[in-house]
Amino acid sequence: MISFILKSEPFSWKAHEGLRLAAASGITNDTNVIFTGDGIYTITKWRPEALGLASFEKMLEQMSMLNINFYAENSCIESRGLKPFEFIIEPKIISSEEVKEIISKSKAVLIW
Numbered sequence: 001m002i003s004f005i006l007k008s009e010p011f012s013w014k015a016h017e018g019l020r021l022a023a024a025s026g027i028t029n030d031t032n033v034i035f036t037g038d039g040i041y042t043i044t045k046w047r048p049e050a051l052g053l054a055s056f057e058k059m060l061e062q063m064s065m066l067n068i069n070f071y072a073e074n075s076c077i078e079s080r081g082l083k084p085f086e087f088i089i090e091p092k093i094i095s096s097e098e099v100k101e102i103i104s105k106s107k108a109v110l111i112w
Contacts, residue, residue: 003032003106006039011051015042018112019059026066032102033063035091036073039112040080043072043087060089073099 004022008014018033019042025031035043048055064070070091077084077093084093094102103109 001030001032001106002108003034003102005034005036005109005111006042007037008112009038010042010056011048011053014112015039019056021110022068023059023063023066026063026068031068032071032106033068034071034073034099034102036076036099040072040076040082043089043091044082045086045088057088064089071102
């Protein structure tokens with residue numbers, strides 16, 4: 001199992017590259033994508049096109065057809081005042097302890 005942790009803001013190159021690598025990983029591996037910190041904004045219905053950036057919506061939709069599990073850290077959602085209906089996908093909302101458990105079971109962890 002490979003886990004990708006997206007903790008950077010969505011308007012950086014890190015979010016785009018992290019998701020692209022996770023998508024590639026999901027083709028042949030059990031893959032987790034954990035949204036935490038400012039990375040939680042990656043799955044919100046913000047409008048990246050307004051900044052001249054590509055939308056994550058289609059990429060995330062396609063990734064959901066692969067062997068990829070999406071998670072969002074609850075404390076990051078709450079501290080930013082976000083609600084699950086604001087997300088473009090339906091990640092499993094997990095605690096910080098569950099994030100640690102996923103990381104400990106992963107063969108590789110990549111942080112973006």
